[in-house]
Amino acid sequence: MPNFFRRKFLATSAISASAIVLAQTKVYAADAVQKLKNRGTTLPAKNFVPPCYQLGYIIPHRYTDMDSYQFYRVAPDGMMLVTTGLDLSEYSLDSVESQLPPFYSALDLLKKKRVDRIALSGVPIAAAMGRPRMLAMLEEARQRTGIECDTDLEAHIASMQRLGVKKLAIGSRWSDEVNNALTKYLASSGIEVVICRAQGRSLDVNKLANAKSDHELALSLGREALMNAPDAQGLLLPGGLWYAIYAVPILEAEFGKPVFLNVLSTTSNAMHTKLYQEKMQGTGKAEPYWGRVLAS
Numbered sequence: 001m002p003n004f005f006r007r008k009f010l011a012t013s014a015i016s017a018s019a020i021v022l023a024q025t026k027v028y029a030a031d032a033v034q035k036l037k038n039r040g041t042t043l044p045a046k047n048f049v050p051p052c053y054q055l056g057y058i059i060p061h062r063y064t065d066m067d068s069y070q071f072y073r074v075a076p077d078g079m080m081l082v083t084t085g086l087d088l089s090e091y092s093l094d095s096v097e098s099q100l101p102p103f104y105s106a107l108d109l110l111k112k113k114r115v116d117r118i119a120l121s122g123v124p125i126a127a128a129m130g131r132p133r134m135l136a137m138l139e140e141a142r143q144r145t146g147i148e149c150d151t152d153l154e155a156h157i158a159s160m161q162r163l164g165v166k167k168l169a170i171g172s173r174w175s176d177e178v179n180n181a182l183t184k185y186l187a188s189s190g191i192e193v194v195i196c197r198a199q200g201r202s203l204d205v206n207k208l209a210n211a212k213s214d215h216e217l218a219l220s221l222g223r224e225a226l227m228n229a230p231d232a233q234g235l236l237l238p239g240g241l242w243y244a245i246y247a248v249p250i251l252e253a254e255f256g257k258p259v260f261l262n263v264l265s266t267t268s269n270a271m272h273t274k275l276y277q278e279k280m281q282g283t284g285k286a287e288p289y290w291g292r293v294l295a296s
Helices: 003-038 066-072 093-098 100-112 123-129 131-145 152-164 176-187 203-207 211-227 246-253 261-273 274-280
Strands: 054-059 081-084 115-120 149-151 168-171 192-198 233-236
Touching: 003 233, 054 066, 054 100, 054 261, 066 081, 066 115, 066 192, 066 261, 081 100, 081 261, 093 100, 093 261, 100 115, 100 131, 115 131, 115 203, 115 261, 123 131, 123 176, 131 149, 131 152, 149 152, 149 203, 152 233, 152 261, 168 176, 168 211, 176 192, 211 233, 211 246
Parallel strands: 054 081, 054 115, 115 149, 168 192, 168 233
Antiparallel strands: none
16 A cells, blocks of 8 residues: 555544544443433532632742642632742842842732732742841732732741740751841741751752652651750741641641641631631631641
8 A cells, every 4th residue: 555545544544443432432421321310310519619719929939849739738629829930049138139020020920810819938038138128028019919918937927926926946948047047037026936957958959859858857857846945836847848738737746836837827827818708708718637827
């Protein structure tokens, strides 16, 4: 058979085969529905849960992985994460300064998406800028968008205040420079860091961290910090890239103290707003399994 006719024959055969499979599938589906009807059974219904509340999230890197992966494990049904990203190269003030123009572009994008709230992810970003400048930047963002704006670090502070935490233990994957800036930022809000246990790593290393190893690191640093600071009233494990959500219920059960993660505090802070309550209309309750921050 000449090549031209062979190719035409194969293409025609493939189309015919696809048509046959599709037709058979329709027959099988119709037959299954008819059998259910004959038994007096109806097809199982799925609850329709639209995205009622949209949380805009500006993350420090261009892609979304652990941020959204963890969010959709802890957030209530009906809450949607809308992300856009910066391109932070390292945990430094210079790197943060270089990302300010993209930050304003991200605000404009989320305004067009009509999100209900905007949060800037990245505790090191806020820590590097300092609290007075960060609060001024948030106010500018509100004026620019007409939308309430937040950061992970301010959400942590609000969550700690709701739970009465004034003395804090920290487990960190950052350098002493970043941890010291974070300690200073928290002190300016009236929260004292009584202990910090860290395994300092670069941003590039944290981006490639293994989930299981990160879980074990969260347990290790968390336990070490809380055991050596019995006067600490809570534990902060900061970092949106840190896969630590499954460490939270374990550590809270062992020590009886709240554990704060970026995803928990930022989600909780959104849930405490009047707009969230109006949009969710009494639904959208958090699963208590994920700890005291969301349960509050």
